Amino acid sequence: MTSTLSRPSRVNPPSAERRRRAVKWFPYLLLVPALLAELLVHVIPMLVGIWMSFQQITQFTLRNWTRSPFTGLNNFKLAATLSSPVGQQLLHSFLITIAYAAIAVVVSWVLGLTAAVALQKPFPGRGVLRALFLVPFALPVFTAVITWRFMLERDTGIVNWLLVDVLGVTDDRPFWLVGPNSFISITVVMIWRIWPYAFLTITAGLQSIPDELYEAAEMDGAGPWQKLRRVTLPMLRPVNRVLVLVLFLWSFNDFTVPYTLFGASAPPQADVLSVHIYQSSFVTWNFGLGSAMSVLVLLFLLVVSLIYMGISGRRTRNAT
């Protein structure tokens, strides 16, 4: 004989169903303000910028810019025609920016990693040093860069005082704010500005590496270099993946540092894209051309970001 025990079926009352549905939607509701803000602050201006790149917006059409004439791909042709001075200067600016951003990222990352690893183990004064390293990141950009400008002045700047008057590295006082050295100046200031972020992020990343891994490595006879290569760097890979991308995007797009250092018109050797595009839009009043340049940069960064995330993602997967 078999007996079947049947569990009484529970019928949810409609109010409970509603509550569950409400709970399900609640997180999305909380996201709405952020999404709206994102839409207003980023997405809509970006779409407007893309639309502007197809329009002829100059002093003649600026006032009624929403009804400015459609000019097709003309702005893009003008910006990308390498035989024209406009295209040549954009390419020049692009290459300068790539070089400057690449150096800034590599040096900042190396500095950040070195400092974070050096301060990984507790010792007296570690907190003070950590705070000190973060100062450039905490200072208002404008104030900090203006101070750099004073420091880099040829006659009265502390940099030449140190190099020429104290150390005697050279007899001739070099220029740092005009001419070829302006590239070095902008790169150094940018590194000074962003390396604390690399330091901060890597320091945070190091906290999540279990001590057992280092202990095991030590038992296997690993020295400091081996531990860095075999434990620290692989464990930091997910952090570095985002960090390097963010550092690159920051330095590639930064406007405040070059603008404060050199003014509205940067020397050709430090004519990075952000200032170049500003000149092409606001100073020469050709907003369509400036937008086209911005869209080209957008496409470039989009491609770089996607390729970078694709490659680094595959490496991370292979490593785990």
Added chain:
Amino acid sequence: MRSSKTAAVVAALSLVVGISAGCSSGSSSSSNTLTYWASNQSTSLDADKQILQPELDKFQQQTGIHVNVEVIPWPDLLNRILAATTSGQGPDVLNIGNTWAASLQATGALAQFDDATLAKVGGRDKFIASGMAATGAPGQPPAAVPLYGLAYGLFYNKKMFADAGLTPPTTWQQLLDDARRLTDPAKSQWGLGIEGASYTEGAHFAFMFNRQNGGQPFGPGNKPQFDSPQMVAGVKQYVDLISSGVVNPSDAEHVNDTDMDGEFASGKAAMIMQQNNATATLKSDGMTEDQYGVVPIPAIDPVPAGGAPVSSIVAGIDMTAFANSQNLDGALKFINFMTSPDEQKILNSAFGSLPVVPDAYSDPRFSTPLIGAFRQVLANRAEPMPQIAQESQFETLIGNAVKDLMAQAASGQKPDDNAIKARLTTANQQMPAGG
């Protein structure tokens, strides 16, 4: 993976768009209130406000109209005006650099001062003619009226000239000779100070010296001719100041006039080519008016055929109303007030600029030899920058070319005619793109 990819893409998009995203600003006014964007004319924004506020209070007592003033630094003013132009939300009254007049006029954002409108601010004859020449494109109703007059002059240190037994130069060659005599790098003393990294200064001097050499920046049909032999000669005249060793090469770094004025006030530069509002800065630097003299910037002698001894642009600040103002009548009343002889005396005296109405010159404050020298320059030796819609492009392209050449000269590589022409040709080729 997907989320980080998305995050990266969003980050890329967000950062790039920051470059081209605009902004809007401005305010609407009632019939009893006006919003006024004033340009920065004295040593600080606060100092400007302190000078302006008593006059605005006076205007309110007379008319019952309250004026909300915002003093805007020069590097921001044009951007703010352009943003207001695109949004239609701007001030009721604003100051503009008079070289922008024709470019801003082309946008249609400024009120048109036709005869009826001009009559409401005192009529065309109220103003000095040279000032009215820089208020918009010829043949169109002006887009503004003059507010503060400015002109270039050669400031010279009286004591340094007297000690060297020199008199102020009257030809360009004499200026170079005097500068050479007064240069002593060992004592950090130079014959002349310049603002080598300022693209606006570069454009102004390129314009003046091009005119001395007989050139015009634009030909028939406003066709740019930036690489003409005359422009090459004009730019060379300016850039060679560094190459000839009479200017401290470090001046190629000077972005604004405060550095240059400071060096003149401290005796490190015996001469500077500056606009008359430098008098206010020199005063705050501790240099009194009896310590320096002003003469017109000398021209090349003889002036070639077609040339003119131009030693200044018609510089200055214009005042205008925003076309979208809800209170245009009030705005015009305010412009009339600010350009009245009494206010012109007070404001120009405080800002170190020149009145733009002849009646103000009856005041003894404007009868000094110093003011007389600038008045003479403005009346006889000044020409307005090109009053065409593309003026801003001209200023940027030529100014940047001059700035680059200055930097080259400062590093010891004297740019020859070919190098100057090549740089100017590049600027010329960029012009259609800007138009």
